[in-house]
Amino acid sequence: MNAPTLAQALQHAAQRGLARIDAQLLLLHCVGRPDAGRAWLLAHDDDILSPAQAALWEQLLARRLNGEPVAYLTGRKEFFGLPLQVDARVLDPRPDTETLVEWALEVLQPLSAPQVADLGTGSGAIALAIQHQRPDAQVTAVDYSQDALAVARANAAQLKLPVRVLHSSWLEQVEGRFDAIVTNPPYIREDDPHMPALQHEPRQALTSGADGLDDIRAICAQAPAHLVPGGWLLIEHGWDQSEAVQQLLKTAGFTLVHSRQDLAGIARCTGGQIPCAPGDGQTVK
Numbered sequence: 001m002n003a004p005t006l007a008q009a010l011q012h013a014a015q016r017g018l019a020r021i022d023a024q025l026l027l028l029h030c031v032g033r034p035d036a037g038r039a040w041l042l043a044h045d046d047d048i049l050s051p052a053q054a055a056l057w058e059q060l061l062a063r064r065l066n067g068e069p070v071a072y073l074t075g076r077k078e079f080f081g082l083p084l085q086v087d088a089r090v091l092d093p094r095p096d097t098e099t100l101v102e103w104a105l106e107v108l109q110p111l112s113a114p115q116v117a118d119l120g121t122g123s124g125a126i127a128l129a130i131q132h133q134r135p136d137a138q139v140t141a142v143d144y145s146q147d148a149l150a151v152a153r154a155n156a157a158q159l160k161l162p163v164r165v166l167h168s169s170w171l172e173q174v175e176g177r178f179d180a181i182v183t184n185p186p187y188i189r190e191d192d193p194h195m196p197a198l199q200h201e202p203r204q205a206l207t208s209g210a211d212g213l214d215d216i217r218a219i220c221a222q223a224p225a226h227l228v229p230g231g232w233l234l235i236e237h238g239w240d241q242s243e244a245v246q247q248l249l250k251t252a253g254f255t256l257v258h259s260r261q262d263l264a265g266i267a268r269c270t271g272g273q274i275p276c277a278p279g280d281g282q283t284v285k
């Protein structure tokens, strides 16, 4: 077959069942215009792919149809307005996680030069978004995976953001106390039926024991000793875990424990505050 026009390439992808937005992002990548938008594609729909571009397009189309995230195929993902480098060493950052960043920015808002930790940083998405919004903050990005830390370091360098990158299992090798600890840890049950659909992402970024809560349990237990009085722990979790996470936070001594909804209106983040002084405890319903 002759090399297709851009319009023909998109039509072909739709016939094979690829979502239009995915096809557009992959095609922009193939023609070397990753920053151009859909309007550019429309304006150039008669352009013909070069043989090399057509070969790359066919290859990426097949990989996407096999379930690889678009971000791994293009090597980039926008998160909180920041262009991140992303590959199979890290979780593909999800838009829902921006809810957690917004919450963190709110609790940090009254503080100057706050200390912040992002546990399980992966690509560095959360840490870098907070550092970008709060240049006065000292942000520490922690991960157990050296592969993930290499990606986070590369993103920090590329974006010129002074995030401190640290190797640790949760807070075990971390010193000091923070005004906020923010985390999107693994929280999927080992036997979750959706795991095959996530086969291209690192397993250590996804699953956490029989009920998906092993890592959240560890973080809730470790965090109080690493927070200043009045400091917050904010956690992203699964769609059906908000009650369990609220209970874990209360058991660990947190107050003002409550959950927030993601972009789909599901309670997907839960947080609590270390009391400022003994007896300060309150609960938000």
Ligand SMILES: C[S@@+](CC[C@H](N)C(=O)[O-])C[C@H]1O[C@@H](n2cnc3c(N)ncnc32)[C@H](O)[C@@H]1O
Binding pocket: 090, 091, 092, 093, 094, 097, 119, 120, 121, 122, 123, 124, 125, 126, 142, 143, 144, 145, 148, 168, 169, 170, 184, 185, 186, 204, 205, 206, 215
């Ligand atoms: C769900 S991913 C989140 C990545 C990133 N924060 C995001 O939101 O896109 C969870 C991350 O936790 C890391 N992780 C898993 N176990 C860990 C542990 N014991 N200590 C620190 N990080 C861990 C994984 O390597 C992975 O990068």
